[in-house]
Amino acid sequence: MTQTITIPETRRLALARAGLLKADCTGFPTRTPKSEKQSRAVAHQVIKRFGYLQLDTVSIAGARSHAIVLLSRLKGFDPQLAETLLQPGEALFEYWGHEASWIPMSLYPVFAFRRKIFLHHPWWGDLIGEHPKVAEDLRRRIRDEGPLRSIDMEGGSNRSWWDFKIAKRVANALWSSGEFAIRERRNFHRTYDLAERVIPKEFFEKKVSQDEALETLLLLALQGHGWASTGTLRQTWRLSNLQVEIKAALKCLVEKEKVLPCTLVDDAGKHRPGWIRPEDLELAIRLKRIRPRQDKGVLLSPFDPILWDRSRVKLLFGFDQILEIFKPATQRIYGYYCLPVLAGEKLIARYDLKADRKKGTLNVLSLHFEKTEQTGQASAEDVEATKTALRSYAEALTLKIVDSCSHENEV
Numbered sequence: 001m002t003q004t005i006t007i008p009e010t011r012r013l014a015l016a017r018a019g020l021l022k023a024d025c026t027g028f029p030t031r032t033p034k035s036e037k038q039s040r041a042v043a044h045q046v047i048k049r050f051g052y053l054q055l056d057t058v059s060i061a062g063a064r065s066h067a068i069v070l071l072s073r074l075k076g077f078d079p080q081l082a083e084t085l086l087q088p089g090e091a092l093f094e095y096w097g098h099e100a101s102w103i104p105m106s107l108y109p110v111f112a113f114r115r116k117i118f119l120h121h122p123w124w125g126d127l128i129g130e131h132p133k134v135a136e137d138l139r140r141r142i143r144d145e146g147p148l149r150s151i152d153m154e155g156g157s158n159r160s161w162w163d164f165k166i167a168k169r170v171a172n173a174l175w176s177s178g179e180f181a182i183r184e185r186r187n188f189h190r191t192y193d194l195a196e197r198v199i200p201k202e203f204f205e206k207k208v209s210q211d212e213a214l215e216t217l218l219l220l221a222l223q224g225h226g227w228a229s230t231g232t233l234r235q236t237w238r239l240s241n242l243q244v245e246i247k248a249a250l251k252c253l254v255e256k257e258k259v260l261p262c263t264l265v266d267d268a269g270k271h272r273p274g275w276i277r278p279e280d281l282e283l284a285i286r287l288k289r290i291r292p293r294q295d296k297g298v299l300l301s302p303f304d305p306i307l308w309d310r311s312r313v314k315l316l317f318g319f320d321q322i323l324e325i326f327k328p329a330t331q332r333i334y335g336y337y338c339l340p341v342l343a344g345e346k347l348i349a350r351y352d353l354k355a356d357r358k359k360g361t362l363n364v365l366s367l368h369f370e371k372t373e374q375t376g377q378a379s380a381e382d383v384e385a386t387k388t389a390l391r392s393y394a395e396a397l398t399l400k401i402v403d404s405c406s407h408e409n410e411v
Contacts, residue, residue: 003262003281005227010264011316012292012345013226013284018306019046019073020342021292025283032076039081043070044091048104050305051220052097053085057188058325060337062355062362062397064188066102068301068339071396079397087184093199094182094190098236098308107220108199109206110213115178127173134170138192139179147183147193214242214249219258222277224305226284227262229274232309250275266315292344295381297389299339299351307340319347319370335366339393343385346370349378351390355399362399364390 005013016025023030028046032039046069047053056065063071067082086092091105096114103111121127128135142148153167171192174180181198183191196204208216221236222228228236234246253259262276276284300307302323307313313321321340324332335352342348352365367386369378378386394401 003260003276005262005264005276005281005284007264007266007316009284009288010227012287012290013280014306014316015292015342015345016283016287017049017224017226017280018304019049020298020306021287021290021345025287025290026073028073030075032074032078036081039074039077040085040090042074043077043082043085044104046070046073047092047102050224051107051217052101052103054098054303054305054308055094055100055102056301056303058337060355061339061353062357062393062399065301065303068299069304071393072298072300072304072342075392077396083185083188086182088198094185096176096238098238099303105200105203107216108203109208110216112178112208113210113213115176118173118176118178121169121173121176124169124173127170128177131166131170134167135174138167138171138174142180142192142194147191149186150190150192210245211249211252214239214245215253218246218249219253219277222259222275222280226280227264227274227276228312229264229272232312233275235309272315294344294346295384295388297341297343297348297385297387299389299393300342302338302340313347317347334368338368341386341389343382343389348382349386351386355397357399360398360400361402362390362394362397364401364403 012021015021019026019028028049029042032042053066053069058064061068063079063082066085067079070077070082071079086094086102092102093105093108094100095103095108095111096118097103119128138148138153148171150168150171153171171180175182175192178195180192181195183193183198185191217237217239218233221233224236225232230246230250233239233250234242239246250259254261258277259275260278260281262274262281264272264274266272302321307321310321313319319340322334322338324334325337329336334350336354338350338352340347340350347370349367349369351367354363354365355361356363369382369386390401390403
């Protein structure tokens with residue numbers, strides 16, 4: 001029998017599984033412990049929920065995406081700690097999840113099928129075969145001299161910029177195919193090493209079939225989403241050209257009673273097929289009783305796990321999640337790098353922020369509210385929520401707010 005779920009139930013469940021409702025609904029701690037070791041442990045707890053923490057280089061808002069994701073869930077978390085989560089001895093490795101991500105080490109064997117596929121690089125083709133000397137030079141250098149930072153690959157003044165670019169691409173290909181691993185990041189620069197020197201032996205040597213891997217990844221995706229369509233599950237791990245295998249994996253999960261077919265009935269009465277874990281179906285029922293606060297907000301990374309699937313965000317929240325980094329300034333609607341504001345279970349606004357570390361300031365470049373009232377004006381409750389979201393974020397970054405935008409009735 002196929003279960004059904006409504007948009008409000010799906011939205012609330014998604015927020016609970018994403019760790020964005022109150023703690024007793026999410027299973028996450030209310031505050032970050034003071035010790036660094038314990039802080040790392042709760043960060044790992046968040047990462048395990050989704051199976052990944054997506055990385056991004058942009059830090060214009062005062063922190064990179066992976067730090068913002070943790071700040072939005074862990075009150076008191078040190079954003080600088082987020083930059084050092086990947087280091088020798090940590091139970092994380094860096095690889096391709098949804099995008100380049102930090103992933104729990106226990107999942108390393110699960111991605112063997114992808115490392116095999118990526119012997120032929122998905123963007124640049126057979127880089128290793130086309131540049132065998134570069135590949136062998138990198139192998140020899142790392143084997144004999146130890147870990148190598150990406151910024152140190154130029155190898156001397158006789159190497160051209162083009163050689164440097166090729167070396168970085170080949171190193172990326174060797175990492176994607178599993179010969180190399182990322183040992184750590186310093187100032188967000190990758191440090192490459194031989195995979196067997198980075199990945200613990202128990203995970204490096206463990207064998208996992210593609211069928212088992214797909215079941216694991218699909219179940220993990222559902223763990224983070226709550227309810228999801230097959231398309232969302234596939235996109236969570238970029239499972240391209242595996243439709244038949246995914247269908248078979250979902251069938252196996254249903255037979256094992258780990259997953260249930262579940263149809264989302266939208267506001268127009270349209271039925272959308274999807275999937276849910278039995279325990280999350282029960283959680284969705286319990287969540288009907290809660291009343292999330294609408295006057296307290298939190299800023300989200302534009303790459304937050306709950307936001308990257310734009311069509312899903314539109315369906316569940318009625319919110320157009322737009323990333324305008326690559327648009328000319330004159331063509332942007334909202335701003336360069338906007339952080340949506342979540343208040344309760346609504347996405348109510350978006351801030352475009354620019355941090356100035358030298359001056360110790362967080363500059364508000366723009367604030368746009370969603371038009372939730374017929375007048376087109378923001379409610380007093382929404383205004384208060386955006387203020388609390390901005391204050392909490394600035395405090396976490398130890399920056400002073402410089403706000404040239406009015407918080408009142410801006411749309």
